[in-house]
Amino acid sequence: MKVAVIGAGIVGVATAYELALRGVEVTLIEAHEGAGLATSFANGGQLSACEVAPWAGPEIPGLILRWLGRDDAPFRLRPKMDPDQWRWLLRFLMRCRASARHERIPPNLELALLTRERMASYEAGFRNEGRTLDFDRRQKGILRIFSSAHAVRAGAAEMETMTRLGVEQQLLTPAECVRIEPALASALQRGEIAGGLYSPSDASGDAHLFSKQLADAAILRGVTFLSDTTVEGLVARAGRVHGVATSRGVIDADAVVVSAGAGTTALLKPLGFRTWIYPVKGYSVTLPAPEGNAPEVSITDEARKIVISRLGGHLRAAGQAEVGGYDLTLEPARANSVLDALTSLLPQVAPRAGQAEFWCGLRPMTPDGSPVIGRLEPLSNLFINSGHGTLGWTLGAGSATLLADLICGGLPQLDVSPFSITRF
Incomplete structure (x- = not known):
């Protein structure tokens, strides 16, 4: 069997690797010059099974209104003359209910644990x-x-759900937070920590390095990696996809997997599919870690809406969510707001701020916070593995495993129906 996988981010690379493990002949197609150079390049670095709850929740509409007009707002809406944007926003707002958020936690968590x-x-x-x-x-x-007792109580309620599903979390006092991560001592002294949740089984790492090394391993297993290759469309007729039209010509395939991140929608729209995937721009900043007082534990600051991870001798902070189309312009004000949030939480980082490297990327988000995985009927050999949003690192390998099992005719290890495109 020949399978073409479109997109060499975390999800696409893992899909190609899982297929290669099953003896499939795979061609991995990527527009950039290597693996993990788009959304997977400089994300927050968290492998966070305990943070798989969707963004959509009852507090979000109020926060959006409060942040309107602020350049540094953690969430910013930039309206476009784009029907896809408005349809996505309407679906997203319809999901801003506590029941809708809790509905998505179990399938996302199962997928995160399979990724582990x-x-x-x-x-x-x-x-x-x-x-x-x-x-x-x-x-x-x-x-x-x-930063508040109310937020601690909300986190504790979510912890109960995770505990019931078999994942360990610990509810901490402010002093216990600092015992876990001494770099937060100054935040405690300023009265900025009301409590915390610690997930000892979670981890962090560099998604770009992972993608690159797994792509190299896939090549060693026989995967053909076509980098610097633009996908121009899918060749479909008589209920099947027969190949991928690219800047190098048509790549013949017995099956095609679309894992193109924010580009997934444009590839599938000509075939009549509405993916409900829309880009949400995020920013990150990477800078040298301060000597002697840098965090070792990955941190999520719920008040500042940033995540922080230690990557070797560097720190990375990521945040911001902008629903504004496919524009990848790096806006200094929004990039610096992530740096400002980092240095306000960890003042010891401020002397290294002049060495900061900024980045922005487009997260492929669905309205309900779960990816789209599975066969795209009525085309019998077209598959999708995309829409992971902020959770591509956390859910990628598990998603790849499910799809590889499905393509190879095996029984997937988890129920794939919660991730079907038909749920929309």
């Missing part, structure tokens, strides 16, 4: 071959900090 399992298997496989899958993995958990 598969990544451990990848690392074991590398060791057996005398190699190392080295992506600055830091197995020190994730600490969510809250």
Whole structure:
């Protein structure tokens, strides 16, 4: 069987690798010059099974109104003359209910735990071959900090759901937060920490390094990697896809997987599919870690709406959500707002601010916060694995496993129906 996989971000690379493990002949197609150079390049770095709840929730409409007109707002809407944007926004607002948010936690969590399992298997496989899958993995958990008693109570209620589903979390006092991560001592002294949730089994790492090394491993297993290759469309007739039209010509395939991130919608629209995937722009800043007082544990600051991860000798902070189309212009004010949030939480970082490197990317988001995985009927051999939003790193390997099982005729390890495109 020949399978073409479109997109070499975390999800596409993992899909190609999982198919190669099953003996499939795979061609991986990527517009950039290498793997993990788009949305997967400089994300927040968290492998966060305990933070898989969707963004949409009852507090979001009020926050959007409060932040209207602010250049540094954590959430910004830039209206476009784009029907897809307005349809997505309407669906997103319809999901801003507590019941809708809780409905999505179990399937997302199962997928995150499968990702953990598969990544451990990848690392074991590398060791057996005398190699190392080295992506600055830091197995020190994730600490969510809250600035108000109300936020602590909301976090505790979510913790109960996670506990019922078998994932360990610990509710912490402000002093216990600092014992877990001493770099937060000044935030405690300023009275900015009302409590926290610690997920000891979560981790962090560099998604770009992971994507690059897994792509190299896939090539060693026979995957053909076509970088610098633009996909111009899908060749479909008589209820099947027969190949992918590219800048290098048509790539013949027995099956095609679209894992093109924010570009997924444009590829599938000519075939009549509405994916409900829309780009949400995010920003990150990476800078050298301060000596002696840099965080070791990955942090989610719920008040400032940023995540922070230690990647080797560097720190990365990521945040911001802008629903404004496909524009990848890096706006200095919004990029600097992430840096300002980082230095206000961790003042010891401020002396390194002049060495900050800024980045922005488009997260492929669905309205309900879960990816779209599965076959795209009525085309019997066209598949989608996209729409992971902020959770591509957390859900990618699990998603790839489910889809590879589906393509190869096996029984997927999890129920795929919660991720079907038909749910919309």
